[in-house]
Amino acid sequence: MNRPPSAATRIRQRRPAAAPESTSPEARRLQWLTEALLIVGLLGLQPSLLLSWVAIGLTVLAGLKLLEAKRLAERRLVGLLQLVCAGVLGALQADLGASLLQGVAVFLALAGLLALEAGQGPDWRLLLRRSLQVLVGALPVALALFVLMPRLAPFAPLNDLGKGGARMGLSESLAPGSIASLAANREPAARVSFEGDQPPETPDRYWRVLVHDRFDGERWQSSPTRPQSGPETTPAPAGTGSSKAQQLWVAEASGLEAVPWDGSALPLGGELRVNGRGELLHSGRASQRRLYGLRPDQGTDRGWRRIPPRPRDLSLPAGTNPQLEALGRSWQEAGPPAARLALAETWFRSRPFRYNRSPGTLPARAPLDAFLFERQEGFCGHYASAFSALMRAAGVPARVVSGYQGGTWVQPLGGPGYLDLRQDNAHAWSEVWVEAEGWRRVDPSTWIAPARGGGLRAAPGRGAVGWLERQWWALDLAWGRWWLGFDREGQEALLQRLLGERRNLVGVLVLAAVTGGLGISVSVLGWLRKRPEGDPPRRELERALAALARRGVVPEAGETLRGFSARLEQNEPELGALLRAVAEPYELWRYGTGARPPREARRLSASLRGHRRGLEKALRRQPQRRPTA
Amino acid sequence: MNFGKTQLDDPLTLGMRNLYIVPTRFGLLWLAGIGLLQVVAIQLESNGPLLLSFLMLGLFLLTLHLTHFNLQGLEVRSGEPAAGFAGDTLAYPLRLRCRGRCEGLRLRLGPGEPSQARSLAPGEHLLTLPWIPPERGKVRPGKLRLLTTAPLGLFVCWSRWAPPVPQLVIPAPRRGPVGQAPAHAEPEEGARASSQGESGGDLWHDLHPHRPEDGAGRLAWKLLAQGRGAHAKRFVAPLAEAPLLTPATGIPLERALEHLSAAILRLHGEGASYGLVLGPTTIPPGRGPGHRDRCLEALALAPRSL
Numbered sequence: 007m008n009r010p011p012s013a014a015t016r017i018r019q020r021r022p023a024a025a026p027e028s029t030s031p032e033a034r035r036l037q038w039l040t041e042a043l044l045i046v047g048l049l050g051l052q053p054s055l056l057l058s059w060v061a062i063g064l065t066v067l068a069g070l071k072l073l074e075a076k077r078l079a080e081r082r083l084v085g086l087l088q089l090v091c092a093g094v095l096g097a098l099q100a101d102l103g104a105s106l107l108q109g110v111a112v113f114l115a116l117a118g119l120l121a122l123e124a125g126q127g128p129d130w131r132l133l134l135r136r137s138l139q140v141l142v143g144a145l146p147v148a149l150a151l152f153v154l155m156p157r158l159a160p161f162a163p164l165n166d167l168g169k170g171g172a173r174m175g176l177s178e179s180l181a182p183g184s185i186a187s188l189a190a191n192r193e194p195a196a197r198v199s200f201e202g203d204q205p206p207e208t209p210d211r212y213w214r215v216l217v218h219d220r221f222d223g224e225r226w227q228s229s230p231t232r233p234q235s236g237p238e239t240t241p242a243p244a245g246t247g248s249s250k251a252q253q254l255w256v257a258e259a260s261g262l263e264a265v266p267w268d269g270s271a272l273p274l275g276g277e278l279r280v281n282g283r284g285e286l287l288h289s290g291r292a293s294q295r296r297l298y299g300l301r302p303d304q305g306t307d308r309g310w311r312r313i314p315p316r317p318r319d320l321s322l323p324a325g326t327n328p329q330l331e332a333l334g335r336s337w338q339e340a341g342p343p344a345a346r347l348a349l350a351e352t353w354f355r356s357r358p359f360r361y362n363r364s365p366g367t368l369p370a371r372a373p374l375d376a377f378l379f380e381r382q383e384g385f386c387g388h389y390a391s392a393f394s395a396l397m398r399a400a401g402v403p404a405r406v407v408s409g410y411q412g413g414t415w416v417q418p419l420g421g422p423g424y425l426d427l428r429q430d431n432a433h434a435w436s437e438v439w440v441e442a443e444g445w446r447r448v449d450p451s452t453w454i455a456p457a458r459g460g461g462l463r464a465a466p467g468r469g470a471v472g473w474l475e476r477q478w479w480a481l482d483l484a485w486g487r488w489w490l491g492f493d494r495e496g497q498e499a500l501l502q503r504l505l506g507e508r509r510n511l512v513g514v515l516v517l518a519a520v521t522g523g524l525g526i527s528v529s530v531l532g533w534l535r536k537r538p539e540g541d542p543p544r545r546e547l548e549r550a551l552a553a554l555a556r557r558g559v560v561p562e563a564g565e566t567l568r569g570f571s572a573r574l575e576q577n578e579p580e581l582g583a584l585l586r587a588v589a590e591p592y593e594l595w596r597y598g599t600g601a602r603p604p605r606e607a608r609r610l611s612a613s614l615r616g617h618r619r620g621l622e623k624a625l626r627r628q629p630q631r632r633p634t635a
Numbered sequence: 636m637n638f639g640k641t642q643l644d645d646p647l648t649l650g651m652r653n654l655y656i657v658p659t660r661f662g663l664l665w666l667a668g669i670g671l672l673q674v675v676a677i678q679l680e681s682n683g684p685l686l687l688s689f690l691m692l693g694l695f696l697l698t699l700h701l702t703h704f705n706l707q708g709l710e711v712r713s714g715e716p717a718a719g720f721a722g723d724t725l726a727y728p729l730r731l732r733c734r735g736r737c738e739g740l741r742l743r744l745g746p747g748e749p750s751q752a753r754s755l756a757p758g759e760h761l762l763t764l765p766w767i768p769p770e771r772g773k774v775r776p777g778k779l780r781l782l783t784t785a786p787l788g789l790f791v792c793w794s795r796w797a798p799p800v801p802q803l804v805i806p807a808p809r810r811g812p813v814g815q816a817p818a819h820a821e822p823e824e825g826a827r828a829s830s831q832g833e834s835g836g837d838l839w840h841d842l843h844p845h846r847p848e849d850g851a852g853r854l855a856w857k858l859l860a861q862g863r864g865a866h867a868k869r870f871v872a873p874l875a876e877a878p879l880l881t882p883a884t885g886i887p888l889e890r891a892l893e894h895l896s897a898a899i900l901r902l903h904g905e906g907a908s909y910g911l912v913l914g915p916t917t918i919p920p921g922r923g924p925g926h927r928d929r930c931l932e933a934l935a936l937a938p939r940s941l
Contacts, residue, residue: 057679082661082788086668089691093672096683105683112687116694116787123739123785125752136738140694140701140786147693152686158677291679489682523693528700535704535735536757548757563730563759 030125032133033081034072036118040088041069043111047095050104052259055293057098064091078122085119100295102478102485116141143531146523154501154516157494176262176408176432180218181225182387183368183377192428194258195410196266197483199424201252205415206268212435212447213266213427215409217283219319221398223326224373226391226406228283229318253300256486263287266410266427269311271300275495283405284310284445297490311444315403319439322398329375330392334399343402343440347448350396354453358382359389361455386451390434393450403439407447408432418480426479542611543592550588550618553625554581567593584621588614641778641795646712646730649781653794656703662789665695695789702790705783708734714761716776716802718932719768720896726763727776727802733757739785745777752785771892771935773801805935806889808897816879816912842866877908877920880930888941892934899934903927914941 044065051058068087075081092111095104117137124133196213205211218226257265267286273279277289278298290296322331333353337346362383368376374392377384390406397404411433413425435449505511537545547567554560554574559581561570567589575582595610639655647653658666669688676685714728727744731737733755743749744766768774775798782793842855845865855866880898882891895911902909903922910920911930914937918930 057675078788079661083664086661086664089687090668090671093684093687094675096687097675097679097681100681100683108683112690119787120785123752123788124754125739125741136786140697141690143701144690144693144697147696148686148690151689151692152682155689157680157685160678160680161674162678492682493680520696524696524700527697531697531701532704532735 030121032130033118033121036114036121037072037081037084037088040111040114040118041065041072043107043114044068044088044091044095047092047099047104047107047111050099051095052293055098057094061091061094061098064094081122082119085115085122088115088118098294100486100490102482105485105489113137113141139531139534143527146527147520150519150523151516153492153497154512154519156501156512157497159494176215176260178216178218178262179225179227180387180391180406180408180434182384182391182434183224183370183373185367185387192430194479195260195427195429195431196255196257197424197426197479197486198253198255198266198413199422199483199487203417203423205423205425208412210268211412211425212268212433212449213410213413214269214284214286214407215262215264215266217285217405217407217437219283219316219405221322221391221395223323224370226394228285252302254487254491255296255298255300256483256490257288257296257298259293259295261292263289263292265296265298267300270303272303274299274301280310282310282313284407295486295490297486313444315439319403319405320398320401322395327372327374327395329372329379330395331399333378334396334401337396337400340400343438346397346400346402347438347440350393350400351450351453354389354393354450359454361385361451387434389450389454390436393448394436394438397436397438405437406434407437408434411435411449416476416480418477422480422484424480424483426476541607543595543607543614546611546614546618547588547592550585550614550621553618553622554585557625580624581621584617584624587617588621639793639795641797643797643799645799646710647794647796649706649709649711649794651707654703654706654792655794656699656790656792659784659788659791662695665691665789669695694787698787698789701786702783702792704735705738705740705785706781706792706794709737709740709781710734711779711781711796713798713800714763716800718803718805718928718935720807721768721771721804722807724765724767725802725804727766727798729762729764729779729798731755731760731762733760737783739783741782741784743780743782749780749782752783754785768802768804771804771806771889773936774804775799775801803932803935805931806892806896808900809890809893810897811886811890811894812883813891813894813898814881814883816881816910841869843869877910878902879910879912879917879920881912882941888937888939892937896931896934899927899930913937 048058048062048065051061053059064087068084068091071080071087072084075084089112092108092115095111096108099105099108117133120137120140121133124136198213216228218228220227220229253268253271255266264285265288267273269284273286275298279287279289281287288296288298324331337349340346340349360383363385365381365384365388368374368381374395377388378392378396387408394404394406410427410431412431413427415423416426417423433451435447435451437445438448440446501509501512505515551561559574561567565573571582571586571589573582574585591610592614595606640653642653669691672684672688672691675681676683676688710732712730714730716725716727719725729742735757737755739752740755741749741752742762742764744764750764764776764779766776768776777797779796779798780793781796782791784791842858843866845854845867849867853867853869855868858864858866880895882888883894884891886894899909899911903924903926906922908920908922909930911918911933913933916933916937918926918933
């Protein structure tokens with residue numbers, strides 16, 4: 007207890023005026039740490055997106071404000087800017103790593119705001135514990151709203167925002183002659199998991215993305231699709247919430263509207279459609295990761311495969327590759343398309359073609375002639391484009407398809423297995439029209455390099471790093487399925503399951519969930535606030551004192567524990583004795599000399615608990631009478 | 636925020652009936668941030684900003700209660716304020732009893748910015764608050780504002796209380812002429828002055844044989860060492876006139892009291908003896924801190940006109 011100051015010091019006592027508003031150093035450190043995390047998050051953004059610049063602008067603004075901020079109000083503003091910035095980053099990057107980073111940034115921003123308000127004093131442990139309490143306390147309400155609150159449709163069409171930014175190795179135009187060398191690229195392209203972990207056999211792992219049907223003698227391009235025109239577009243069957251996806255795809259940002267698929271399954275969900283060339287188009291933003299599901303085809307209709315060729319599937323600019331044209335023409339008399347196809351295969355197999363990733367560029371004049379009759383080495387793009395051109399010359403409609411082939415099957419420690427497609431798996435092959443069966447896939451690269459269909463072998467990372475990477479991808483895929491998968495349709499399905507016919511009760515459900523969540527959080531945090539602090543024996547003593555305080559029995563100002571129990575014993579012998587039974591062993595333990603092993607503390611707190619409960623029972627026995635101590 | 640009924644209870648227990656809570660400007664800005672994130676989430680159909688905006692909404696609803704919790708159950712009572720001078724910044728003591736942890740508590744006496752936030756653990760706390768009294772006398776420190784914006788600064792919760800215990804405020808010392816009532820000399824026994832712990836100003840007078848009650852402090856060690864027996868030194872105050880101070884005439888009374896305050900402090904510092912005559916009140920000459928405090932208190936409580 008403080009002794010009152012002597013008269014002389016009392017008179018001379020002068021207090022400094024209140025210090026100007028300043029903020030705690032902990033808060034400043036936390037806010038700088040948050041800022042650093044946000045800057046790390048910015049590194050993964052694509053500069054072509056408008057929203058990326060919003061995120062960059064917000065982060066810079068928060069950083070500048072943090073530099074100059076002195077007053078509490080300004081520092082609070084920094085915290086809010088950082089939170090909004092983390093949210094915008096969340097809209098731009100939704101993969102597991104980025105989401106974790108954003109989560110930590112949000113937590114630290116909140117801890118910074120808490121440190122600002124708590125003022126000087128709280129130590130780090132207390133501060134972090136308190137931040138965690140507040141964050142966890144707000145989660146029930148947040149989750150209830152997130153899961154149950156019906157979502158609005160976007161205000162403007164999605165594709166108007168942020169299209170562009172290509173990361174995938176595929177491009178809408180294919181001119182192998184202009185590529186001297188293919189660099190290895192291990193960047194992820196897509197991941198797909200299958201129902202029952204049953205991926206297709208290796209020879210069937212062709213994942214088509216783009217169809218190039220326009221040829222100018224050198225370059226294969228996709229003719230523009232007309233989304234609204236009838237015969238071009240096959241509308242995808244309407245997905246229903248109950249139909250289960252057999253394949254779940256997570257396609258990385260590509261800048262292309264088309265996403266990989268196997269060409270035979272049926273797409274699920276309104277954002278997917280298949281066009282007349284057999285490209286699967288996703289209406290989500292191409293600059294973002296997209297998640298979609300496919301379900302098995304019932305085997306009746308192959309849709310795009312049966313759509314007959316158009317004149318452009320036969321067009322070949324005359325005179326661009328004269329030798330090729332002559333060779334093709336010579337096969338025209340060979341009979342039905344299947345026979346001409348067989349002739350071509352024989353022709354390729356009988357020549358000394360070699361598979362080479364770095365064949366050098368081809369001459370601008372008659373590049374395919376140079377490839378077929380002089381160099382005779384190249385990669386999948388060369389073979390697919392030369393073969394398709396030959397088929398057109400032979401009078402068989404043909405086109406080039408680019409996509410992915412193969413992939414690495416990954417069976418992680420936990421969760422479903424998946425096929426990992428990297429940019430190294432990019433591949434090009436041909437499709438020819440065979441009257442009886444429709445568009446048939448022909449991969450001329452397999453005639454040259456049978457071991458692997460075409461492109462480059464996707465060498466999975468070896469050793470521990472590769473293993474860790476594959477486990478991480480599995481986690482990331484699971485996260486993507488769960489996190490990106492819970493969209494408006496997913497929510498609709500959930501609400502349908504929860505409410506069925508009584509959909510009009512959704513407002514009541516949301517209100518009840520929010521109120522319930524808030525009630526639980528407030529009661530738990532209120533209880534935590536009143537919970538005595540300190541070691542277990544101290545907590546027992548505090549509880550005993552609190553039980554007495556509830557009856558209005560409190561120590562006088564400056565009264566010692568011993569004095570208090572003696573005073574109580576005079577007025578209420580039973581209560582006083584019980585309090586002394588708690589207080590005396592506690593004081594002996596607390597202020598006695600010698601070591602205080604934890605075992606001793608446990609034993610003591612057990613014995614104190616007994617006395618404390620006795621005290622509480624004694625208090626309960628006299629419900630109406632107020633002790634007069 | 637500074638409105639609401641000023642509470643007069645002593646001690647004051649804060650609860651539903653005397654606490655006010657409204658969102659701060661930052662709280663409104665926070666809601667705007669939630670709106671912005673909602674727009675981003677809806678437009679981009681993105682779960683990240685959606686969850687964050689709902690989390691921020693949850694925090695908003697939760698901190699409404701947590702901010703209220705900080706002050707709920709807090710018991711406030713005045714301590715025993717020490718005397719101080721008018722115009723100085725004085726310390727007003729407060730005793731707080733927290734039922735739970737009280738975060739981000741800020742206090743303010745009178746107008747001005749509230750003190751820095753502090754967090755109090757459950758239990759008793761003694762705080763002192765600075766304030767500047769406007770005048771002498773027994774002065775109450777005005778209205779106390781207790782407020783908190785913890786944990787996130789989204790809401791401000793406050794209460795207003797008028798601490799009932801006044802603080803003694805002495806006229807501010809100011810150099811200037813003082814009056815003197817007819818004086819009378821009174822040599823003082825050095826023994827009495829010495830037992831009060833005073834030293835330095837007194838003059839050595841003579842020696843007398845040492846008695847045990849004289850103590851070792853006044854033993855003439857030199858003589859003892861020379862083998863001339865134990866003698867005690869005897870001191871007396873200089874034979875000077877102990878002034879009886881009165882307010883100077885011809886100047887306003889309050890100004891005269893300030894001069895007296897300065898004179899008392901000066902004489903006390905010199906170790907001199909002095910008395911005080913304030914209208915009907917007369918304090919006979921004396922010295923020492925107790926005497927000084929008596930005189931200063933008389934100055935503080937002097938009637939407005941003599």
